[in-house]
Amino acid sequence: MPNSLASATSPYLQQHADNPVDWVEWGDAAFADATARGVPVLVSVGYAACHWCHVMAHESFEDAGTAAFMNEHFVCVKVDREERPDVDAVYMAATQAMTGAGGWPMTVFTTPTGEPFFCGTYFPPRPVQGMPSFPQVLASVAAAWTTRRDEVETSAATIAAALAERGTTPDPSGDHDAVAGRALAALGTAFDAGRGGFGRAPKFPPSMVLEWLLRHHARTGDAAALAMADTTLEAMARGGMYDQLAGGFARYSVDAAWTVPHFEKMLYDNAQLLRVYAHAFRADGSDLAHRVATETAGWMLDELRTAQGAFASSLDADSEGREGAFYAWSPAQLRDVLGDDDGAWAAEVLGVTEEGTFEHGTSVLQRRSDPADTERLDRLRARLLGDRERRPRPGRDDKVVSGWNGLAVAGLAEAGALLDRPDLVDAAAAAARFLLDTHVRRAHDGSVRLVRASRDGVPGAAPAVLEDYAHVADGLLALSAVTGDPAWFAAAGDLLETVLLHFAAQDGGLRDTADDETDAIIGRIRVLQDAADGPTPSGQSAAAAALLAYASLTGSLRHREAAERALRGPLQLAARFPTAAGAALAVVEAILDGPREVAVVGRRDDPATHALHRVALRSTAPGLVVALGEPGAESPPLLRDRPLVGGAPAAYVCRGFVCELPTTSPQDLATSLACGADTAPPALPPDPVSGNRPPSETP
Known part of the structure; x- marks a missing residue:
């Protein structure tokens, strides 16, 4: 019998509706039930495209015995981190503090009032490599709660107090030009000159850093900045992380050479990379950048656009029960589709070997160089793509997230203008109209509010966070610049007014959650400000960008000052951890220019x-x-x-x-x-x- 997740907005939560676990959604009711029963809460956090989330679900949450123990000893709460980033941020901070690492699936045990006391990530069904099994963890936590509850609650209160004190203490001083220079020097030490990117495997697409490097070169003419950007952009586009048939980028490369990806494909990555490659084309007319931007935009429209004109969140990594099965090829498969001559030629051009670069003798397609006969390659790519369409497809998380759609609006609007593709601008406008019609409401004080996500045109209950307001406003401003329609500008102004009224922090920066739309538990122990970029810009950096652009269009000193205050926290990271502050450094380049x-x-x-x-x-x-x-x-x-x-x-x-x-x-x-x-x-x-x-x- 389905549990209560059957009616959830999130496809990830709905994936767990048939589990024998009595899952409930995050909310006050879950914690009230835990208080009434006198049991702790098990908060399980993941997302639809997470491979190991699926593995743990199959191994443990679908097991009747494990589920029975969970139901007896805990209130079990399932959270989609993409729908509730505020909940994820709190418990990820706790997990990292307790274990020194983090990731998804995330498994957190809390008191009935939400304070975490034991955290982890994936737990196997049986002990392996020194890792306890999930049943062992469940039994140990239940026993500790029963026999040492006072000790557990004291520890949880201490952890919650420490989380509540987290946040940034802005440095009111600083020379922006000097900060950018120190950050560039630090970035250079991490740059992989031979293979592109920064640091060692795994390598994630450094979208925000690349945008900063392009801007820095444009402002200063710095050749080193341009070399780091160009080398990385080309390496990513030619490697296996880029889908050489349909376009679009996977989440990250598991190796340092961009050969084998983790195959999930996210809207937020592709929206940002679309914009960066379009900007790279604008900078030097690169044919490669033009092709990648064009193909990525096409992939977004073909694969992620919803019936309402917005954009879905992601494609799964798995199909046919295996990661990457949809994307990998063997030489024999190429010959079957293309014939012996064309198949052998395509295998050489696309890096498909008998040994394989992936699993089961298959390879991920690469395009390390362009052949002399590109027309032949394009014809063969089209035939391979047509054949691939007959394979079982990865699942799609069709949840529409406000902020990620804001990134898509900005990327499509600017790419449409730069690539002379009015259809991309039209797609951006359609997504923006959907957000304003479906995700926006008026609060009791008259301010404009966003919801975090919707599905099938129905808005969810989770409130938007700072990054949502910032990215949607930025997308609307980009659309206003390209189309000249003042309605987009006005809508952006309404959202930024809400940011100034309801996201202001006591230290002068910006909170990640609104002061009147956060539930009591997160309001008590939340992380006030997350200054570091993740897969998307930090809320503060994103807000700084939108506020600065709006100030430039209006002459508003209030918005300009708010933008510069929002930068102070992220810029404290810039000199030591420039890859975590690329979005802020990109805004700095705008200020300096x-x-x-x-x-x-x-x-x-x-x-x-x-x-x-x-x-x-x-x-x-x-x-x-x-x-x-x-x-x-x-x-x-x-x-x-x-x-x-x-x-x-x-x-x-x-x-x-x-x-x-x-x-x-x-x-x-x-x-x-x-x-x-x-x-x-x-x-x-x-x-x-x-x-x-x-x-x-x-x-």
């Missing part, structure tokens, strides 16, 4: 307006903001009082709080927006009376 603000004024149907707008969007200036509008437009405020020049469309450029004369020439605009070490923003003169420099307001 100006940011640059371009208002393009002209009729939409005038080719001269389009030419100016195209030049503006193709600038590599870090943190560039673009506003497009008809003569007399009032929104965004950057457009106000910007008339045509001699009756012709014009572009107005401001940088570092100083504005240039308008231009009607696309060539002159391109020159004005040129980047490099010799184009530092103009210095502002001190006030003649006080000697202080003027405040950060756009004239």
Whole structure:
């Protein structure tokens, strides 16, 4: 008989609906039940594309004896970390503190009031390699709770108090240029010059770091930054982590050479990498970057777009009960599909060997170089893709997450503009409309609120966190820049107003959860601020980016100051751990470059307006903001009082709080927006009376 997860929004939770475990969703009711029964809570955290989550479920949660013990001695709570990142953050912090490591599946035992006292990750059904079995863990925890409850509760209270004190203490001082320089030097020591990426295996796609490196090179001309970015971008695109048939990137490479991936494919990775490869193409016209951006965008639309026009969360790593079965090939399989000659040629080009690079004599397709006959390869790729479509497919987590869809909106909007693909811009707009129609509501105080996720067009109950507000706002601002529709700008402003009103922390930074939308348990022991980037930018860094862009479009000192405060925590990590602060460092490059603000004024149907707008969007200036509008437009405020020049469309450029004369020439605009070490923003003169420099307001 299904447990209560059958009606959950999350596909991951629904996967456990038929377990004999009496799972319940996270919420006050679960902890009230634990209090009434006098038993601890077992919180099991995972996500739909997690391979070892599936393994533990099959080994333990589907076992009747194990489930019976769990039901008798615990209240069992199942959590989708993608739906409740606030819950995941608290218990991951506890797991890392207690064990020195973390990951998923995550297994946490708490008191009936939610304080953790024993944490771990995967536990096998039988002892192996010194690891206790899950039944042993269950029995030990139950016995400790029964015989030493006072000791357990005291320990749990101490752990909860320590978690509540975690957070960042911002450093109010600091030279941004010096911070970027120290971070770049530290990053260089971790760079793998031969294979790309940073550090040793496993290697994750360093999306935020790559964006920072491209921006840093654009601002300074630093050749080392560009070399690290280009080498890594090419290595990832040519290795097995990139799907050489359909496009799109897997979660990470298990080896240092990007050969064999962990095969799950996530929306958040691909949305960010789409944007980075589009920016790499913008920087130097690379054919490889153009191809990868085009194919990745196509994969997102083909594989992740939902019936409502938004984007699903992920594709599973497993099919046919095996990880990677959908993606791997043997030489014999290539010959069966392509014939002997074409099959042998494709095997050589795509790195398929008799020994295999993966399992069972199969290989993950690679493209370490481009053959002379690329048209032949493209024809064969299409035939292989058609054959692969007949294989059993990996499962899809079709949950729509606000923040990850915000990343997709930004990536598709900018890629559409840079690749001359209006269909990608249309897809971004459709996803944005869905978010605003389905994920947004008005709170009792009139503020705009987001839910974290929906499924099949039905919003879930979990509140959005800071990264959701920031990424959706950033996506809306990108869409506004590309389309010139002021409605996207206005919606972004509403979300950022909520950030300023309800996410402000006492130390001047930003909390990861709203002050009035966090349940009592997380409110008591939550991690206030997570400054480090993970697979996505930290909430603080993401918010800094959106707030800075909005400030540049409006001249709002309030938003500018909030952006700089939000950066202080993440930037403390930058010099020692630059790979954990790439998103913040990318925002720093925007600040150091100006940011640059371009208002393009002209009729939409005038080719001269389009030419100016195209030049503006193709600038590599870090943190560039673009506003497009008809003569007399009032929104965004950057457009106000910007008339045509001699009756012709014009572009107005401001940088570092100083504005240039308008231009009607696309060539002159391109020159004005040129980047490099010799184009530092103009210095502002001190006030003649006080000697202080003027405040950060756009004239």
